[in-house]
Amino acid sequence: MGSRASTLLREEEIEEIKKETGFSHSQITRLYSRFTSLDKGENGTLSREDFQRIPELAINPLGDRIINAFFPEGEDQVNFRGFMRTLAHFRPIEDNEKNKNPTASEPLNSRSNKLLFAFRLYDLDRDDKISRDELLQVLRMMVGVNISDEQLGSIADRTIQEADTNGDSCISFQEFIKASLVEKLCETCF
Numbered sequence: 001m002g003s004r005a006s007t008l009l010r011e012e013e014i015e016e017i018k019k020e021t022g023f024s025h026s027q028i029t030r031l032y033s034r035f036t037s038l039d040k041g042e043n044g045t046l047s048r049e050d051f052q053r054i055p056e057l058a059i060n061p062l063g064d065r066i067i068n069a070f071f072p073e074g075e076d077q078v079n080f081r082g083f084m085r086t087l088a089h090f091r092p093i094e095d096n097e098k099n100k101n102p103t104a105s106e107p108l109n110s111r112s113n114k115l116l117f118a119f120r121l122y123d124l125d126r127d128d129k130i131s132r133d134e135l136l137q138v139l140r141m142m143v144g145v146n147i148s149d150e151q152l153g154s155i156a157d158r159t160i161q162e163a164d165t166n167g168d169s170c171i172s173f174q175e176f177i178k179a180s181l182v183e184k185l186c187e188t189c190f
Contacts, residue, residue, distance in 0.1 A: 008036070009080075017081065021088035022107055031087065035080050045077035046070070061141045065121045073126065089117040112177070119176045129170040132156050 009032045017028050036042075038050045048067055057063040070078045070086045078086075088108035106113060122130045122138050135156045143152070163171045163179040171179070 008032075013081075017084050020081075020108070021084050022091055022109060023084065023088065028084070031084065032080060035083055045079050046083060047077055061144065062121060062138070065124075065138070065141070069117065069120060089114055115177055115180055116173065119173050122171075122176075129168075129172050130160075130176070131170050132160055135159060135171075 009029065014025055014028050017023065018025065021028075023031070035046065038046055038053065040050055040053075041047070048071070051057055051067040051070065052063075057066060060066065069089075070083065072082070085108060091109040093107070093109055093111065119130070120126075122134055124134045124137060125131075136152055139147075139152050139155060147155075160169060160171060163175045165175055165178065166172070
């Protein structure tokens with residue numbers, strides 16, 4: 001199976017993916033091998049069902065939201081390049097990568113792209129804001145029945161109250177960023 005991965009992925013494709021995602025050559029070939037093992041239809045793409053066979057995603061309370069992140073709106077298949085772009089959001093940022101090329105676009109694993117990725121996990125209807133109902137749905141996914149609806153409602157209300165700066169009872173991406181930065185600042189202070 002390892003030879004199949006290396007023969008179907010051309011060297012120039014690997015180089016392009018390296019530049020775009022920051023993954024190393026060996027990481028890309030290993031992930032391609034994993035991709036092809038998940039591709040039960042052997043058509044060069046993965047479906048939602050292929051992802052649902054991954055045990056770690058099957059038991060993750062946000063597994064469906066993570067799976068959805070791999071698929072652009074209206075799409076039901078993802079190719080290897082799209083798979084790698086989404087995985088790049090999970091890569092840690094290394095100091096020497098931050099200012100490597102000032103003219104290049106922001107890396108997929110930059111802080112702002114990671115925040116946008118996280119924001120989209122909560123923005124269930126993709127309207128670029130997180131409503132109280134969306135926040136409640138995601139909180140329910142994460143905690144299950146371990147917390148009462150009343151407690152979850154209180155958490156959602158408090159979260160929106162703290163993050164919502166324009167008074168629309170929702171959290172925009174900019175408000176999400178500000179709330180994340182405030183949280184990060186508080187963590188470093190204590």
